[in-house]
Amino acid sequence: MKYQAIIGLEIHVQLSTQSKMFCSCDNAGEDKKPNTTICPICTGQPGTLPVINQKAVDWAVMSALALQGQISEKSHFDRKSYFYPDLPKGYQISQYSEPIGKGGFLQIKLRGEKRKIRLERLHLEEDTGKLIHQKEKTLVDFNRAGSPLMEIVTEPDIKSPEEARIFLQELRLIMRYLGVSDADMEKGHMRCDANISLRFEGDKKLYPKTEIKNLNSFKSVEKALSYEIKRQTSLWDEKKAPKNQSTRGWDDKKQVTILQRIKEAVHDYRYFPEPDLPPLEFTDKYLNKIKSKMPEMPTDKRKRFSEKFFFKDKDIKIIVSDLDLAGYTECIITELKNWLQAESSTDEGLYQWEQNKEKFSHLVANWLINRLLALMHESNVKVKDLKITPENFAEFIKIVYNQRVNKHGANKVLEEMFKTGGDPSNIIEEKNLGTIEDEDKLSSVIDEVIEENQSAVQEYLNGKEAALKFLLGQVMKKTKGQADHKVVRQLLIHKLK
DSSP, X not given: XXXXXXXXXXXXXXXXXSXXXXXXXXXXXXXXXXXXXXXXXXXXXXXXXXXXXXXXXHHHHHHHHHTTOEEOSEEOOEEEEOOOTTOTTSEEEEOOSSOSEEOOEEEEEETTEEEEEEEEEEEEEEOXXXXXXXXXXXXXXXXXXXXXXXXXXXOSOBOSHHHHHHHHHHHHHHHHHHTSOOOOGGGTSEEEEEEEEEEETTOOOOOOXXXXXXXXXXXXXXXXXXXXXXXXXXXXXXTOOOOSOEEEEEETXXXXXXXXXXXXXXXXXXXXXXTTSOOEEOOHHHHHHHHHTOOOOHHHHHHHHHHTTOOOHHHHHHHHTSHHHHHHHHHHHHHHHHHHHHHSOXXXXXXXXXXXXXXXXXXXXXXXXXXXXXXXXXXXOOGGGOXXXXXXXXXXXXHHHTTSSOHHHHHHHHHHHHXXXXXXXXXXXXXXXXXXXXXXXXXXXXHHHHHHOHHHHHHHHTTOXXXXXXXXXXHHHHTTTOBOHHHHHXXXXXXXX
């Protein structure tokens, strides 16, 4: 019989607030000298009192709403007791019985199929410090201790390692759209623990799960889960299926999971309400205020870019994956639409836009994704640092649309725009990159090429199509790439009859 993987994720998102969760210390301490952004509160000194970070609460509520969750009318913090060298108080302030958000879901797409991954909860807590292991000793850096963490727990709805990776990538995108976190896994802004168990297909029972701790990249999540499926499959085949919950670590060098401990039960943490913090109450007025600040989410943006702008799915996936790029693209489309309306009467301009928007979208996607993004990648430039304004890029698209330059010339214009941020029309004039439209001039150049390459002419007349390409190339060389390729080909064929 085949086995079915049952996967759930616990994701910690580090919120990018200016201060920590329960004190006023700088929340950017991980980039600074060890133990320099700390205070008596975040290092757990006796007699200190925590104070709730309002921004962290606002962002947690916003995130829960973005994930279709229900906000608890009342919520409170709890103490979660356990002992570890980088946990200075001997307990963590977290939420257990009344989290900020309950339920919700995140919809993902895998090979054209939509999947809805249900969420169990979303709650706030504080981060621990960080251990730095050296040869003969271990050091503790408390700069990260007390940083605000948002924990998101899924239901065991994920069916495969690939699905887990896509879920995490979509969650990261939502966090970035909301502006609550960079959610960079490799920098520790988003960390994941993956829970996995197996069962026979058709079986409804849940068996003891194995938790894989602190996975720090999308690839490691996928690889660790794939390894666990193979490991647990062998155990099931040998009738040695796991009988206890356990915690394992992922060794990225060896590409294996390693047993760390038998998993604690909930009662081991001795949860009880945090006595030093007041309970939270969320009114309709407060929730409406949070909702009014929420941006358009990636799913809605994809739908709008498809229905309104006619971008193809593969292009939308790339454009929407970067909030700045999506905004930049939309500004370009708006400029093109305004240009058409300005070129003619309002009604006629709108008509032209409706008739040609698919072509414009295709041109924008082609030059933006295939050329501009390639230039940006080569130079390690981000959208926000681009010298090319959306207005100038829209003008560039108009120039290409009106065939004022051929493809070769357009590439040179875009490269110059990328370097200098210059106006495309000025670049064309200054660099003499415009298309040669004078057929008499082209005819004269073609005559020269025919005269200078009689052997190639004869080969073409004898049926060798490659000879025509050679002659065409010679014409383009003489015109420095400014001739229209199609026009040159037509004139050549006509003259060689």
